[in-house]
Structure formats: C-alpha cells, structure tokens
Amino acid sequence: MKQYECKKCGAVNDIELVTKGTQTGLYCKLCGTWIKWVGKDEMMFAEQIINSNNSNESKLNNQKTTAKERVEAELAEVTDRKNKLYYFVGTSKYAKLSAKSKELLSKQYNIMLEYIKVLLDRLDNWEE
Numbered sequence: 001m002k003q004y005e006c007k008k009c010g011a012v013n014d015i016e017l018v019t020k021g022t023q024t025g026l027y028c029k030l031c032g033t034w035i036k037w038v039g040k041d042e043m044m045f046a047e048q049i050i051n052s053n054n055s056n057e058s059k060l061n062n063q064k065t066t067a068k069e070r071v072e073a074e075l076a077e078v079t080d081r082k083n084k085l086y087y088f089v090g091t092s093k094y095a096k097l098s099a100k101s102k103e104l105l106s107k108q109y110n111i112m113l114e115y116i117k118v119l120l121d122r123l124d125n126w127e128e
C-alpha cells in the first residue's frame with residue numbers, strides 16, 4: 001500500500017490536508033513540513049489515511065486507563081527494570097564487563113532511581 005513519508009522527520013502517514021488558495025497540500029502533522037500537493041484523484045486516498053489514523057487515535061483514547069494509571073504502570077515498569085539491573089550487578093557476567101560498561105550501567109541505575117523518585121512524587125502530588 002502507498003504511504004506518505006515526511007522527508008524531514010520520517011513520520012509515516014502522519015499527515016493532514018491544508019488548502020492554500022486553489023491547491024490542497026499534504027503536510028506532516030508532526031513537524032508541519034509540506035510533503036506534496038494533492039490532486040483530486042489522490043484526495044480520496046489521502047482522506048482514507050487521515051480517517052484511519054483518526055480512528056486509531058480514538059481507539060487509544062477509549063482504552064479505559066486514566067493518566068494516573070499510565071504513570072503507575074510506568075513506575076512499575078521502571079522499578080522492575082531497576083531491580084533487574086540491581087541483580088545483574090551481582091552476576092559474573094557483569095564482573096566481566098569493561099570499566100566503561102560498568103560506568104554506563106551505574107549511570108543508568110542512578111538515573112532510574114531518580115526517575116522513580118520523580119514518578120512517586122508525581123503520584124503523591126497528583127492533580128486530576
């Protein structure tokens with residue numbers, strides 16, 4: 001199937017139709033870059049893509065999770081990853097890594113700790 005790709009940001013089918021005078025152009029929805037002018041024959045196809053994108057978005061919005069639940073899920077995931085890394089540090093596989101890799105993993109670990117703290121703080125101070 002034919003697709004529209006933004007040459008600037010690489011987005012695929014993230015498009016919108018904008019009328020400029022007598023012409024209608026396809027623009028990237030994400031970065032606003034002009035992609036091409038669309039003739040009458042192509043208009044139907046472009047509209048189909050836009051409509052199917054819109055229905056995907058509304059499907060996402062219909063998922064019965066609140067913003068807070070999504071932050072909680074994120075917190076659970078980051079905590080899980082942090083714990084896995086913690087255990088990994090105790091393994092012989094970790095012991096064989098280069099000093100650079102160990103340094104990067106330790107940075108990653110500290111950032112995850114910080115990130116977890118921020119997420120916990122956000123949940124504590126949650127405003128609907």
Ligand SMILES: [Zn+2]
Pocket residue numbers: 006007008009010011028029030031032033
């Ligand atoms: Zn773009």
